[in-house]
Structures are given as C-alpha cells and as structure tokens.
Amino acid sequence: MNSGCRRAAPGDTVRILAMGYAATREAIRAGKKFLAILATLDEPITALQCAVVLEELRRYDAAVAYQRCIELDPTHADVHLNLARLSEIRCDEQGLVRHLGAYRRLVG
Numbered sequence: 001m002n003s004g005c006r007r008a009a010p011g012d013t014v015r016i017l018a019m020g021y022a023a024t025r026e027a028i029r030a031g032k033k034f035l036a037i038l039a040t041l042d043e044p045i046t047a048l049q050c051a052v053v054l055e056e057l058r059r060y061d062a063a064v065a066y067q068r069c070i071e072l073d074p075t076h077a078d079v080h081l082n083l084a085r086l087s088e089i090r091c092d093e094q095g096l097v098r099h100l101g102a103y104r105r106l107v108g
Contacts, residue, residue, distance in 0.1 A: 044073035051082070062086065077106035 037050070051065035063086045069079045080103040087095030 042072065044069045044076055044079075047072060048076070048079060051079075055082075063090075075106060077103050080106065 047065050047069035051062045051069060054062035054065055063083060066079050066083045066086070069076055070083070073079075080099045084096050084099035084103060087093075087099060
C-alpha cells in the first residue's frame, strides 16, 4: 500500500536540517532584537506584545518582557498569569506562587 510518502534522498536530510538550523538562528536573532528594545518601551501593551512574540519564538526569556509590562502596569492580571505559567515551566515555585497570587488578587 502506497501512503504517498517517499523515501528521503541522501541529501534531503541534510537540507532539512540546514533549513531548521537557519530558521532557529533567525528566531534567536529576532528574539535578541525584541529583548534589546524592551528597556526603551514605555507602554505596557507594547511590552506585552513583545512577550507574546518571544513566546511564539519559543524563547522563554519572554518572562523579561512580561516583567517589563508589570513594571509599567502592575495591575495587568493576564501578565501575572502568563508569568505564573512560565514560572511553572521553569520549575520556579516562588515565581509561580507570587504571580498566581497577584493574578487572583487582581481578578477578585
């Protein structure tokens, strides 16, 4: 039975790995650019948008961007929830408890 899949030619694997590597390097560069502009941000929504992009790039230093958002607006409940989630991923129990507590206080 032919499933429509073909066997990879010997060079295909190398090309696929090279494309993945290039995409990863590009994501790293983009993430570094976002981190570099964080200090200049003065709007919490912009910091939040940077954090979301960093997370989409699978950069868990997105917490830095979320933290900047909280510096600009400590009452942003969703940011505390996102920081709690990232704290859990990083096994940071204190961060998880702190941000989850802040989220609960803010949403009532």
